[in-house]
Amino acid sequence: MKTFSFLVLLSVGVFSSSFLPQQSSLPPLKVKLTQVARGLTSPVGMAAPRDGSNRLFVIEQGGKIKIIKNGTVISTPFLTVTDKLDGLNIAYSEKGLLGLAFHPDYKTNGRFFIYYSAPASGKGIDHKSVVAEYKVSATNPDVADTKETIIMEIIQPESNHNGGCLVFGKDGYLYIGLGDGGGAGDKHGTTGNGQNLNTWLGKILRIDVNGKKPYAVPADNPFVNRSNAKPEIYAYGLRNPWRFSFDRSTGTLFCGDVGQDEWEEIDIVEKGKNYGWRTMEGTHCYNPSTNCNTKGLTMPIDEYSHGTGISICGGHMYRGKMFPSLNNHYIFSDWSGKVFYLEQQPDKTWKRGEVIADDNKSNDMGSKINSMGEDSNGEIYLITQKLFGPKSPTGAVYRIGL
Ligand SMILES: [Ca+2]
Structure with missing residues (x-):
């Protein structure tokens, strides 16, 4: 999902070569894209519980979770939170229902978590992000209870860069991705939010939702004993982590961090590390634009310029069976x-x-790719949308195969 920087696509960045990672050089990978659903309204994410049901749960930005079951989108939403959302600009919005994660024990406890943008007012406030817990209904596995438990609320100074990725790690903790608060250039505060450990913005957080309510901070979070630091922080220096995932085999956490005007990057995220924003955009000094202090910063494993793309979306390490x-x-x-x-x-x-489709008839690459997803067996999906806006019903889901 874009960051408004498509409005400044024509701005030309200054290429610097000092920290450039390995350049792209692998041959194209030809895949077959199989459409598994269409007619979705601005789908921006997907999750699948490991409950043996083989269902896919797609997040619609406007506030609905739809289930794809046996190749069909069930018309009754699993959950609707439309009334809780802040207003969405019909032409383009980065707000909305943005995240969904099923508890690792969903099959037995029915717990799941969502992330959405809710109204909030006050000086310097655009809205707030809400992380909330729900449960599946006792009577119908395809419908959730409407009872909500608020886990966290995060004040957002701008409309954009809302992150919103929710994922459970193998450690059983919930990881939450938050953008830098938005605007452009991480302009808030003296150092920006990404480098400020006293805000949740520009971070990946890690919390424990298995005991104390609404949550506990894991004792081994990296900044629990540091003053002027939020103990929920797991890693920092991020601009807008739009989709991260764990390699289900190795546990490695891969994250796509959306760039400002020039560099899109993939990071391997580890506890306590600083991924550089706003000091750096990818491997390039951003603020200051030259001679930035790179000490202690972790570089991406890959980056590409806006000559190659517009706005990155982190994906998945393939561990499927097919x-x-x-x-x-x-x-x-x-x-x-x-x-x-x-x-x-x-x-x-x-x-x-590059991954390219081998059959132009079966793919829909005139579409934007809003997000990606992985099913309970490890198969990987593209979440696409043909026309702009949070109300456009031109969304589709494709499985990547050979
Ligand atoms: Ca970075």
Whole structure:
């Protein structure tokens, strides 16, 4: 999902080569895209509980969660939170229902978590982000209870860069992605929000929703004992982490961090590390624009310029069963409609290649790619939308295969 920087696409960045990661050099990977659903209204994410049901739950930006079951979109939403949302600009909005994660024990406890943009007012406030808990209904597995428990509320100074990714780790903790508060250039405060440990903005948070209500901070979170730091922070220096996921085999956390005007990046996120924004955009000084202090910053494993794409979307390491030769390919995408893969090399660096559809009839690459998803078996999906706006019913879901 874009960041408004498509409005300044024509701005030309200054290329610097000092910290450039391994360049793209792998051959194109030809895939077959199989449409599994269409007619979705601005789908921006997907999740699948590991409950043996093989259902896919698609997030519609306007506040509905729809279930794809046996190849059909069930018309009755699993959950509707439309009335809780802040207003969405019909032409373009980064607000809305943005995240969904099923508890690892969903099959037995029915708990799931969502992230959405709600109204809030006050000086310097555009809206607030809400992380909330729900449960499936006792009588129908395809419908959720409407009872809501608020887990966190995060004040947002601008309308954009809302992150919204929710994922459970193998450690059982809930990871929450938050953008830098928006506007452009991370202009809030003296250092921006990304580098300010005293705000949740520009961070990936990690919380424990398994005991104390509404949540507890894991004792080994990296900043629990530091003054002037939010203890929920797991990693920082992010601009707008739009989709991250764990490699279900190795536990590695891969994140797409959307760039400002020039560089889109993929990071491997580790506890306590600083991913550089707004000091750096990708491997390039951003603020200050030259001679920035790179000490202690973790560089992306891959980046590309706006000559290649517009706005990155983190994807998934393929660990599915249907296409064994896709194993060890980290597949991700760009809002422009491009799809890429990364492969780790013997020297531990990562190289990128493009993923292309082998059958123009079965793909819909005139569409933007809003997000990606992974089902309970590890198969990977593209979440697309043909026309702009949170009310456009031109969304579709495609499975990536060979
Ligand atoms: Ca970075």
